Amino acid sequence: MKKIAIIAGAGPAGLTAAFELLRHTDVVPEVQEASATIGGISQTVCHNGNRMDLGGHRFFSKSQSIIDWWCKMMPIQGASSKDDILLKLQDKKLNPIGPDPEKEDQVILLRHRVSRIFFLHRFFDYPIMISLQMLIDLGFSNILRAGWGYLLSKIHPLPEISLENFYINRFGRPLYEMFFEAYTEKVWGIHPSRLSADWGSQRVKGLSVTAVMKDMLSKAFGKKTDNRQIETSLIEQFYYPKYGPGQFWETVADKVKQNGGSISLNSTVTKIHIESGRVRSVTLTHDDGSTEEHPCDFFFSSMPIKELVNAIDGITVPNNILKIASELPYRDFITVGLCVKKLKINNQTRIKTFKDRIPDTWIYIQERNVKIGRLQIFNNWSPYLVHDYENTLWIGLEYFCTEGDTLWQMDKEEFIDMAVQELETLDILDPNDVIDACIQKVRKAYPAYYGAYQQLDEVKDFLNSIENLFCIGRNGQHRYNNMDHSMLTAIHAVECIRNGNLTDKSIVWNVNA
Numbered sequence: 001m002k003k004i005a006i007i008a009g010a011g012p013a014g015l016t017a018a019f020e021l022l023r024h025t026d027v028v029p030e031v032q033e034a035s036a037t038i039g040g041i042s043q044t045v046c047h048n049g050n051r052m053d054l055g056g057h058r059f060f061s062k063s064q065s066i067i068d069w070w071c072k073m074m075p076i077q078g079a080s081s082k083d084d085i086l087l088k089l090q091d092k093k094l095n096p097i098g099p100d101p102e103k104e105d106q107v108i109l110l111r112h113r114v115s116r117i118f119f120l121h122r123f124f125d126y127p128i129m130i131s132l133q134m135l136i137d138l139g140f141s142n143i144l145r146a147g148w149g150y151l152l153s154k155i156h157p158l159p160e161i162s163l164e165n166f167y168i169n170r171f172g173r174p175l176y177e178m179f180f181e182a183y184t185e186k187v188w189g190i191h192p193s194r195l196s197a198d199w200g201s202q203r204v205k206g207l208s209v210t211a212v213m214k215d216m217l218s219k220a221f222g223k224k225t226d227n228r229q230i231e232t233s234l235i236e237q238f239y240y241p242k243y244g245p246g247q248f249w250e251t252v253a254d255k256v257k258q259n260g261g262s263i264s265l266n267s268t269v270t271k272i273h274i275e276s277g278r279v280r281s282v283t284l285t286h287d288d289g290s291t292e293e294h295p296c297d298f299f300f301s302s303m304p305i306k307e308l309v310n311a312i313d314g315i316t317v318p319n320n321i322l323k324i325a326s327e328l329p330y331r332d333f334i335t336v337g338l339c340v341k342k343l344k345i346n347n348q349t350r351i352k353t354f355k356d357r358i359p360d361t362w363i364y365i366q367e368r369n370v371k372i373g374r375l376q377i378f379n380n381w382s383p384y385l386v387h388d389y390e391n392t393l394w395i396g397l398e399y400f401c402t403e404g405d406t407l408w409q410m411d412k413e414e415f416i417d418m419a420v421q422e423l424e425t426l427d428i429l430d431p432n433d434v435i436d437a438c439i440q441k442v443r444k445a446y447p448a449y450y451g452a453y454q455q456l457d458e459v460k461d462f463l464n465s466i467e468n469l470f471c472i473g474r475n476g477q478h479r480y481n482n483m484d485h486s487m488l489t490a491i492h493a494v495e496c497i498r499n500g501n502l503t504d505k506s507i508v509w510n511v512n513a
Contacts, residue, residue, distance in 0.1 A: 006282050006294060007031045008269045009302030011040025012483050013473025015252045016069075017300045017490035022259045024498055027298060029261040032284055034268040034303075038253050041333070041445050041474075042483055044246025047438040049387030050394045051244045052337045054442055056362050056376055058113065059239035059248075061484035069487070070239060074107045074251055107247075109382055111240045114351065114359045117179055118375075119366040121427065123348070124179070126364055142174070149174040163449075164192040166200035183366050186373040187400045188331060188448055196449040199480060242384040245483075269303060274314040278468050283313075300493060302473035302486075304330070304444050305459060320455075321462045327452035328459075328478055332408060333445035335376075336397040336419040338429075339436040343393060345428055354379075357393065370422040371407070374398040392435060397423070403443055412439050447478040460509065467502045477509065485512040 005021055007014045010033035018029035037043050045052040061067055115126040122137045135143055149172030158165040163184065167176040184192045241247040253263055264284075270291070271283035279299040285291050301308050309317060309325035343358065351359040363375040376396035378385040386394045397419045401407035410418070416437045423429035447453075456478055463471055470493035471477050473486040481489070492507045 003027045003297040004295065005029045005298040005300060006269070006279075006296040007300040007302070008282075008308075009033060009040065009473065009476070010038040010249075010253065010263055010265075011302055011473060011486070012042050012249065013302040013476060013486040013490045014040075014300065015249055015256060016487040017470075017472060017494060018256045018261045018263075019252055019259075020491055020494040021497075022256065022261055024494060027497065029256065030294065030296075031256070031261065031263040032267040032269055032282075033263065033265050036265050036287075038263065038265070039246045039249040040302075041442055042245040042249055044244030044385075045335075045337075045438075045440050047337055048339075048436055050337065050339055050378070050436075051246075051385040052335060052378065052394075052396055052438075052440065053244045053246075053376070053381060053385070054335055054440060055333065055398070055445070056381065057240075057245040057483055058111075059108070059241070059245075059483075060237075061482075063484060063488060065491070066484045066487055067239075070108070070248070073255070074241065074248060107242060109240050109242055111238055111361070111381065112351075112359075113236050113238055113361055114349070114380070115362055115364070116360055117183075117364045117366050118426065118428075119178065121367075123363075138178075142178070145174040146172060146178075148172075160197040162193050163195035163197055163200050166197040167192065179366060182368045183364055183373060186371070187446070188450070189400070189402055190450060194450055196453060198453075199449045240382055242382050244382065244385055269301075270311055271313045272299065272308070272311045272469075274312060274466060277466060279466060280314075298468045298470070298497060300470050300472055300476075300490070302471075302476040304328075304447075304475040305456075305463075305471070305478050308463070308471070308476075309459065318462070321459055324452045324455045324459050328456070329448035329451050329453065330402075330444040331400050331446040331448050332403045333442040334399040334401060334407065334415070335440045335442075336399070336416055337438045337440070338395050338397065338416075338420070338434055339387075340393050340395065340429060341391070341433040341435060343395075343428055343433075344430060354390075365426070367426060370425060371399060372397050372419065372422050373400050375423075375428075400446070408441070415439055444475055447475060447480055449480070453478065464505050464509075470496070470505065470508060472508065479512065481512050488512075 003026065005027045007017050007029050010031050014031055015038065018031050021027045021029045041054050042057050043054065045054065059070055117124040117126045120137070124134055124137065153169050153172040157169045160166050160169065164176070167180045181192060188195055257263060266287035268285045269282050270285045272279055273281045279296060281293050281295045282299065283291055283293050306325045306328050309321060345358055347353045347356045347358050349359055353359050357379065358377065359380060360377050361380050362377070365372045365375060376398065378394040378396060379389060383389045386392065399407055416439060420429065420431050420434055424431055463469060472489040472493050474481045477489065488511045489508050492511065496502060496505060496508065
C-alpha cells in the first residue's frame with residue numbers, strides 16, 4: 001500500500017515538496033490549498049489582459065541546486081546544459097523594449113534589476129550608492145550629518161537588540177532616518193526600535209556602507225563577481241518567467257498531477273489528528289461547508305503556525321504554546337494595479353528605455369506623507385505582463401496593513417481613489433491618465449518579528465515533537481523567507497523522509513536562519 005503525504009498549501013514550499021516526493025520517494029502527495037488559486041503570494045493575478053506579480057518575485061538564489069531546479073522545470077529551447085541555458089538567456093535577453101516575436105520560444109527571461117528610493121521627491125539608488133548625483137540631491141548638510149553619523153556608528157556601535165540598532169550600526173543614524181526608518185515602519189506597522197534584529201540578519205545581513213563601497217569599487221575596476229558571492233540586495237540580474245511567477249508554479253502543479261500527485265483547491269485543513277506522537281489523519285473543510293477525513297503517513301504544513309497549532313486534535317496542546325501561536329504577528333498586503341497612459345516622471349538614467357520610460361522594476365517610497373510603500377513597474381519585469389505594452393504602463397502600488405484595520409476595511413473604489421491621489425501628491429501620475437484599475441488583498445503575507453515571535457522557539461520545539469510533521473515555507477516557519485528559501489525547506493523535509501530521519505528536523509529549520 002502506497003504511503004500518503006498531505007501537504008497544506010499550494011505555494012512554492014508545498015508544490016516543491018509534492019514534486020520532490022514524486023521524484024525521490026514512493027510517497028504520493030495530496031496538496032490541499034485553502035484558496036481558489038495556486039502559488040500563494042507567488043501567484044500571478046490577471047486583470048483585463050494585464051498580469052500582476054504580488055510583491056515582485058526575483059528568481060535568484062545563491063543555491064545552485066535551486067537554480068538547476070528552476071531551469072529543469074522550465075527549460076530553455078535548444079539548451080542542453082546549465083552553461084547552454086545561461087548562454088541562451090544572455091543571447092535572448094529582453095531589455096525593456098517590448099515583446100519580440102522572434103523570441104517567443106523563450107520561457108524564462110534574464111532581467112536587469114533597477115530599484116530606487118523616492119525621497120524628497122528625488123530618486124536615490126537602492127541599495128544606496130555613493131555618487132555625485134546623490135551628493136547633489138542630498139545637499140551638503142545632510143552629507144555632513146551622514147558622514148559623522150556613520151563614523152560614530154563605527155566608534156560606538158549599539159547593542160543589536162532591535163532592527164533600528166541593526167541599521168544604525170551599518171549606515172549611521174542619519175542615513176537610517178533618511179532611507180530606512182519610515183519605509184520599515186510602513187511595512188511592519190510599528191517602529192523599527194520595537195522590531196527584532198533577526199529580520200535584518202535574514203534579509204539584509206551583508207548590506208552596509210562597507211559592502212556598498214566594495215561593490216562600487218569592483219564595478220569601477222571592471223571586476224566580475226559571482227552573484228552567489230554578492231549580498232542579495234546588490235544583485236543586478238535575475239531570472240523571471242515571461243508571464244510572471246504564477247506561470248512557473250502552474251507548470252510545477254501540472255507536473256505534480258501528471259506524475260500521480262493530486263491538488264485540491266478550496267480545501268482547508270481544519271483538524272490535524274494526532275495519535276502516539278504522529279499525524280494519523282487530517283480533516284478537510286471544502287468551500288461548500290462539507291468535511292472529510294484523509295489518513296496520511298506524513299504531513300507537510302505551510303499554513304500559518306497559529307492556524308496549525310489551533311487545528312491540532314487528539315493531544316493536549318500546552319497553554320503557553322496555544323498563547324504564543326495565537327499571538328504571532330503578521331502583516332497583510334494590498335496591491336492596487338493601475339493601467340495608465342504614462343507617468344509624469346521620465347527616464348533620467350543612462351539605461352535606454354522604450355519611449356523614455358523609467359527603467360525601474362520597483363521604487364521604494366520613503367516619503368512620510370503617503371501610505372504607499374512601494375511602486376512596481378510591471379512593464380520592466382516582463383513586457384509579456386502588459387496587454388498593450390507600446391501604449392500603456394501597468395503599475396502596482398503596494399500597501400502594508402493588518403487585517404481588520406482601516407486600510408484593510410476600506411471600500412475598493414475608495415482605496416483605488418486614495419492610491420491614485422497619493423501618486424498625484426508625489427507628482428508621479430496625472431489621474432486623467434488612469435485607464436483601468438483593480439485591487440488584490442493577501443492575508444498573512446509577511447510573518448512579523450515582534451511580540452510573541454520572541455518565544456517562537458517554544459512552539460517550534462513542540463511541533464518538532466510530532467514525528468511526521470514538517471513545517472515548511474514562509475508561514476509554515478513564521479520566517480520572512482525568499483521563494484528559494486521556502487523551496488529549500490521543502491527539499492530538506494523530503495530528504496529527512498528519504499533518510500528515515502523523522503526526529504532531527506534542524507536541517508529544515510536552519511534554512512535562512
